[in-house]
Amino acid sequence: MTDKYPLPPGPGHWTAWRLGLAFHRDPLRLFLELPRDHGDIVHAGLGQFHIVLVTHPDLVEQVLVTHARDFTKEHGPARQVIGNGLLVSDGDFHLRQRRMMQPAFHRDRIAVYGGVMADFSRRRRDRWHDGQQVSVHHEMTQLTQLVVAKTLFDTDVEAEADAIGAALTTAMQTIFLFPHMPFAGLVKRLRRRSAHRFDEAMALIDRTLYRMIDEHRKGGRDRGDLLSMLLAAQDTEGGTGGMTDEQVRDELATLYVAGHETSANALTWVWTLLARHPEAEATLHAELDQVLAGRPPTVADVPHLPYTEMVVAESLRLYPPVWTYLRQAIHDTTIGDYSVPAGTAVFVNTYGIHHDARFFPNPGHFDPQRMTRAARAARPRFAFFPFSGGTRQCMGESFAWTEMILVVATIAQRWRLRLAPGQTVVPNAGLTLRAKGEVPMIVEARK
Ligand code: HEM
Numbered sequence: 220m221t222d223k224y225p226l227p228p229g230p231g232h233w234t235a236w237r238l239g240l241a242f243h244r245d246p247l248r249l250f251l252e253l254p255r256d257h258g259d260i261v262h263a264g265l266g267q268f269h270i271v272l273v274t275h276p277d278l279v280e281q282v283l284v285t286h287a288r289d290f291t292k293e294h295g296p297a298r299q300v301i302g303n304g305l306l307v308s309d310g311d312f313h314l315r316q317r318r319m320m321q322p323a324f325h326r327d328r329i330a331v332y333g334g335v336m337a338d339f340s341r342r343r344r345d346r347w348h349d350g351q352q353v354s355v356h357h358e359m360t361q362l363t364q365l366v367v368a369k370t371l372f373d374t375d376v377e378a379e380a381d382a383i384g385a386a387l388t389t390a391m392q393t394i395f396l397f398p399h400m401p402f403a404g405l406v407k408r409l410r411r412r413s414a415h416r417f418d419e420a421m422a423l424i425d426r427t428l429y430r431m432i433d434e435h436r437k438g439g440r441d442r443g444d445l446l447s448m449l450l451a452a453q454d455t456e457g458g459t460g461g462m463t464d465e466q467v468r469d470e471l472a473t474l475y476v477a478g479h480e481t482s483a484n485a486l487t488w489v490w491t492l493l494a495r496h497p498e499a500e501a502t503l504h505a506e507l508d509q510v511l512a513g514r515p516p517t518v519a520d521v522p523h524l525p526y527t528e529m530v531v532a533e534s535l536r537l538y539p540p541v542w543t544y545l546r547q548a549i550h551d552t553t554i555g556d557y558s559v560p561a562g563t564a565v566f567v568n569t570y571g572i573h574h575d576a577r578f579f580p581n582p583g584h585f586d587p588q589r590m591t592r593a594a595r596a597a598r599p600r601f602a603f604f605p606f607s608g609g610t611r612q613c614m615g616e617s618f619a620w621t622e623m624i625l626v627v628a629t630i631a632q633r634w635r636l637r638l639a640p641g642q643t644v645v646p647n648a649g650l651t652l653r654a655k656g657e658v659p660m661i662v663e664a665r666k
Pocket residue numbers: 292305306307317473474477478479481482485539540541544545605606607610611612613614615616618619
């Protein structure tokens with residue numbers, strides 16, 4: 220069926236080694252240069268393997284929505300940490316789990332979590348003092364960890380949230396790898412070396428999660444958190460009862476992994492961008508002062524803070540925390556007018572599309588005005604898609620928007636953050652796209 224279509228164009232002369240090296244050195248640059256040099260869909264053949272990079276909204280829509288059945292998620296290594304959780308499960312099982320967990324993300328639940336988000340943001344900002352230097356990456360990571368720990372397991376023990384957060388990050392970093400890349404063997408060796416750290420982290424994760432499941436089961440009442448919902452969740456259609464403890468553990472680990480680092484990275488970017496764009500910062504402050512009139516924000520304010528949302532959106536465009544992800548062709552198929560053989564690893568180039576001048580003129584410039592609701596609606600669906608789309612769209616999207624808007628509003632109401640002297644901000648594209656280092660910033664009281 221696909222014979223009449225050619226393979227997509229690409230850097231035919233590139234060897235696996237050169238591609239791997241370029242990816243290792245500067246993946247963001249590679250993901251801008253490949254489409255610039257070869258087009259919206261790029262092919263590289265590495266021995267038996269085919270790799271395709273997709274950098275156009277219409278083609279992404281094919282992969283994620285219209286031809287979604289032709290592709291599967293390829294997440295072998297992550298399974299070691301998050302088992303068969305939502306991020307990696309596939310097919311009917313994934314659909315069933317997603318359906319069971321959906322109620323935990325309904326609007327009324329998000330409103331309850333919003334109370335936690337506002338409260339924790341306030342507590343965090345009240346710990347700071349004028350002139351203090353803070354590590355913004357660390358502060359945002361702790362804050363989002365605490366929010367997810369409270370809303371997930373109803374625990375607000377900071378030490379516990381910290382420990383499990385650190386263990387999950389260690390475990391994920393240890394196993395992280397795009398399985399199709401040519402340096403897979405090397406990473407496997409590194410993994411063996413850090414096997415001990417990995418085992419320790421996993422033991423702590425399991426101990427903590429199973430203890431929490433046990434306590435919740437014994438308590439037997441709805442504590443208003445996600446875990447209570449997971450334990451109560453029944454698959455009404457399948458009649459197969461609730462989830463096993465092991466599956467609940469996998470989903471908790473998944474939500475914890477998926478639910479804090481991404482938001483923390485996004486928030487860190489917001490602060491560095493505001494520090495470098497005083498005019499946007501002033502507009503944000505004016506909105507906060509006008510809408511809130513000095514009282515702390517609550518979840519009810521979120522829909523009335525459009526500019527705050529635009530600032531967050533424009534940060535997500537420039538620095539999408541999930542800057543690329545992978546699908547694998549289940550059988551021979553096509554994308555656009557090109558053939559894609561079975562087994563092809565398809566990279567969705569979120570970063571590249573978010574920086575494409577056809578959709579975002581002067582794409583490197585931070586301009587929240589291009590993120591008005593009307594401007595967003597006028598672009599193709601997959602021109603701005605930090606939360607992906609289709610059946611695998613981020614389940615925590617509303618959670619994340621609510622959280623980021625509340626955190627930004629609460630902190631910016633009282634403080635401005637300035638980059639510490641001599642600091643530059645450099646992107647680091649690994650498992651997620653974050654700012655390199657701890658991002659030290661100076662807290663300055665707003666007059
Ligand atoms: C700024 C913050 C966030 C960003 C940018 C983000 C982005 C994404 C993206 C792009 C995916 C799809 C990945 C793929 O298909 O391979 C995803 C999936 C997912 N995210 Fe998020 N996410 C964020 C926050 C959250 C939060 C706060 C939660 C939960 C509390 C969450 C839970 C999930 C889950 C469960 C999935 C898997 C959905 C599925 O496959 O059915 N995310 N996220």
